[in-house]
Amino acid sequence: MKSFLSSRIHLPALALAFLATQPYAQDAEIMPTRASSVNPNGTIGMSQVISAEGIGAGQVNLTVRGSMYSQSRDMANVSYAGEMLTNGQISTATLGAALGLNPYLDAFTGVNVHNVRADGISGSGWGSSFLGAKFNVPFARSTPIRMAGEVMGLFGTSSNQINNNGLDGYNYLETRTYTDVKITLAQSVLLTRNPKETGFKIHFNEGVLSSFQPSKEVALLLGAGVEFIPIVSLITGLEINSRTFLASPDTKDPLWVTPSVTWRTPALINVNVGADIALSPERASSGIASRALEPWRVFGGLTYSVDTRKDRREAARQRRLEMARLRRQNDSLANAAAQDRARSRMDSIARVEADRRLLEELARRPEIQKQLLSTGLLVLDAVYFETGKTDISINSEPYLDLISKLLTQYPKLNIEIGGHTDNVGGLEYNQNLSNGRSAAVVSYMLRAEPSLQGRLTSRGYWYSQPKATNDTPEGRQLNRRTELKVTNPEVLKEYR
Numbered sequence: 001m002k003s004f005l006s007s008r009i010h011l012p013a014l015a016l017a018f019l020a021t022q023p024y025a026q027d028a029e030i031m032p033t034r035a036s037s038v039n040p041n042g043t044i045g046m047s048q049v050i051s052a053e054g055i056g057a058g059q060v061n062l063t064v065r066g067s068m069y070s071q072s073r074d075m076a077n078v079s080y081a082g083e084m085l086t087n088g089q090i091s092t093a094t095l096g097a098a099l100g101l102n103p104y105l106d107a108f109t110g111v112n113v114h115n116v117r118a119d120g121i122s123g124s125g126w127g128s129s130f131l132g133a134k135f136n137v138p139f140a141r142s143t144p145i146r147m148a149g150e151v152m153g154l155f156g157t158s159s160n161q162i163n164n165n166g167l168d169g170y171n172y173l174e175t176r177t178y179t180d181v182k183i184t185l186a187q188s189v190l191l192t193r194n195p196k197e198t199g200f201k202i203h204f205n206e207g208v209l210s211s212f213q214p215s216k217e218v219a220l221l222l223g224a225g226v227e228f229i230p231i232v233s234l235i236t237g238l239e240i241n242s243r244t245f246l247a248s249p250d251t252k253d254p255l256w257v258t259p260s261v262t263w264r265t266p267a268l269i270n271v272n273v274g275a276d277i278a279l280s281p282e283r284a285s286s287g288i289a290s291r292a293l294e295p296w297r298v299f300g301g302l303t304y305s306v307d308t309r310k311d312r313r314e315a316a317r318q319r320r321l322e323m324a325r326l327r328r329q330n331d332s333l334a335n336a337a338a339q340d341r342a343r344s345r346m347d348s349i350a351r352v353e354a355d356r357r358l359l360e361e362l363a364r365r366p367e368i369q370k371q372l373l374s375t376g377l378l379v380l381d382a383v384y385f386e387t388g389k390t391d392i393s394i395n396s397e398p399y400l401d402l403i404s405k406l407l408t409q410y411p412k413l414n415i416e417i418g419g420h421t422d423n424v425g426g427l428e429y430n431q432n433l434s435n436g437r438s439a440a441v442v443s444y445m446l447r448a449e450p451s452l453q454g455r456l457t458s459r460g461y462w463y464s465q466p467k468a469t470n471d472t473p474e475g476r477q478l479n480r481r482t483e484l485k486v487t488n489p490e491v492l493k494e495y496r
Contacts, residue, residue, distance in 0.1 A: 037201075037227060037235050037262050038270055038303040040065045041152070042098025042108045043134055047258045047274055047299065049203050049225035049239045052146035052188040054136040055100040058309030063096040063110075065272070065301030069170060069294050071118060080116050080123065080160055088118025090162060092127060092174045094301075106134045112174040114162065127158045128176040134186075146188040150207075154180040167219055167243040167254055168292045170276055178213035184221070192229065201227040203239075208246065217245040225258075235262040237274070252283040254292040270303040369406065373495050376486035378403075380417075383441060383482045390436035392444055400441065403484070404449040412491045416457045417441045418483045422476035423463040434460030441482055457487070 036053070039045030042061040044053045055061055071088035080088075096110030112127030132152030139146055156178040163169025173180070184207035192199035207221035225239030237260040244253040260274025278293035307313070372378050382399035385392060392400070407415060419438035421430040438458035446452055468475035486492060 036305070037237070037264075038063055038272075038305075040094045040096050040301065041110055041130065041132070042096040042303075043106050043150075046203065046225045046227065046237050046239050047260055047276070048241045049205050049223040050134070050148075050150060050184060050186050051201065051203050052136060052148035052186040053190070054103055054134070054148075055098055055106050055305075056307075057100045057102045058307060058312075059100040060306050060308055061096075061098045061303055062306075063098075063301060063303045064093065065096075065299060066091065066093045067170070067276075067297055067299035068092075069276075069297035071294060080118070080121055080162055085116070085118050085121060085162070088116055088121065090171065091115045092171050094174065104136045104138050106136070108132055108134070111157070112171075114158070114171070114175050116162065123160070125159050127171075127174045129155045129157045131155070132182075144190050146186075146190060148186045148188075150182075150184040150186065152182040152184070154182060156180075165290075166292070167245070169254075170256070170293060170297045172243070172254070173209075178211055178216070180209055180211045180213075182207060182209045182221070198229045198232060201229070203227075209243075217247055220244050220246040220249065233264050233266075235264065236260070237262065240279075252281050252292060255279045256293055268305045270305075271300075272303070273298075273300040275299070368403075372406070372484070372486070373410075373492055376489040376492055378484040380441070380482045380484055385437055385440075388433070390433065390440045392440055397444070400444050401448050404445040404452060407445075407455075408449055408451055410495050411451075411455075412488075412494065414455050414457075414487045415452075416459055416485045416487050417445075418465075418485060419458070419460045420465060420467075420479060420481050420483065421463050422466075422479045423470045424476065427462065430462040431460055434462045436460070437482060 036044045036055065037046060037051075038061050039050050040047070040063055041050075042055075042063045044051040044055055068089065068091045071085050071090050092112055092114045094110060094112050096108060098106055098108035100106050109129075109131045111129040113125070114127045115124040116122065130152055132150060134148050134150040137147040154173060154176055156176045158175040158177050160175065161177045162171055162175045173182075184205055187204045189202040190199075192201060203223075203225045205221070205223040207223075209219040209221055211219075221241075221243055223239060223241040225237060227235050227237045229235050237258075239258045239260075240256070241258065242253065242255045244250055256276045256278050258274055258276050260272060262270055262272045264270055276293075276297040276299070278291065278295050280292040282291050284290075368378065380399070380403065383392065383396045407413065417438045419434035419436075419441075421434050423430070425433075435458070438460055442456045442458040445456060463470065463479060466475075466479045467481070468478040470476050470479060
């Protein structure tokens with residue numbers, strides 16, 4: 001018996017130690033899209049095995065579950081209302097409710113009812129009622145292990161106990177006429193993946209049951225279960241449970257296995273069906289073969305979950321989103337300010353460079369005037385464009401300001417601004433490019449000196465008037481130019 005009890009206690013601990021080393025993917029809190037699997041008392045869990053998970057602050061679970069089995073003749077000392085119970089149909093129902101008081105504390109309550117139909121016996125009534133709480137140890141969510149302690153008071157509100165032999169019967173705790181206190185320790189390993197929570201959940205329970213019934217020993221309650229969640233809406237479960245007296249354990253006491261299936265609907269309603277299958281061997285009692293449990297019991301139930309703090313949580317979520325948006329906006333503004341400062345520095349550098357070039361051009365002004373008046377032609381060698389574009393570089397502006405101002409001194413001169421290119425890129429491309437560049441220069445000069453209106457024209461010559469060969473990089477560079485030409489050269493003698 002010692003080895004039997006030792007194996008029941010130590011196997012969950014060994015399995016938990018192993019599973020604690022396994023990887024875990026549930027690192028962030030995700031709002032639930034389905035109700036969790038639910039124990040008949042309304043907390044998270046399976047048919048009998050409870051989970052160490054909390055149901056969540058403000059979450060309410062309402063559960064109704066019914067079960068049915070046939071009572072055969074080979075159960076010794078089974079009675080109801082003082083009469084032997086044979087060839088009967090036993091039905092029980094559990095109504096349970098649970099509330100998450102905070103992230104770590106759940107409270108629950110409920111009541112059982114029963115109905116008996118057997119040879120010469122018929123009856124129904126209230127079963128046991130219960131009230132309890134479960135405290136969940138605040139583990140970090142990045143840890144796959146959960147631990148919890150549950151304390152439950154079972155009040156003997158039933159008028160008749162079904163199966164009053166020892167701890168026998170599936171419904172032993174559902175039809176008590178005495179008050180009991182149940183204390184359970186639960187450990188869970190959550191190998192699930194957010195946000196759909198598919199994967200595995202493994203639960204271990206170790207509990208004791210102390211009764212106010214005279215001469216009733218303290219009972220040891222053990223359970224373990226595995227939940228496999230292949231898709232978010234489906235949970236398949238398998239659990240094993242046992243009840244035996246702590247001081248005198250017996251391998252023939254109640255031991256059963258429970259397969260179950262739970263469908264989690266999008267409406268936060270669970271539909272659960274399953275069966276309890278007895279594993280307890282027969283025992284001999286006064287020469288009559290008896291068993292602790294009937295061969296099977298079937299059950300089914302519904303659970304509805306409602307989040308009483310949904311609006312508050314949604315408001316908090318919106319606040320988090322708004323704060324994140326404001327942080328992003330502040331970051332964007334900071335980046336924009338940094339970019340403005342960078343552009344300002346670049347503009348300052350460009351302006352310094354432009355001022356330097358302007359000083360150089362001012363020093364050359366007499367030479368530029370002499371060339372213009374003697375030849376009627378001036379290469380605007382300080383006018384720059386971005387490659388393949390018609391935008392005038394900021395470095396060219398001081399130079400064009402100087403040329404524009406110079407032309408105001410000779411109001412009789414008519415000026416043509418000619419754009420020239422190399423032969424790279426084809427005829428149509430270079431025609432458009434030369435036209436655009438010459439027009440851009442005229443446009444700038446008119447803005448700089450509006451008095452030149454009517455005296456300036458533009459024309460693109462593409463690569464029709466090369467100054468050098470287009471076969472070399474140096475020659476192509478000379479051919480890419482903007483020229484100023486006096487179109488009425490006969491007037492130049494008036495200004496010489």
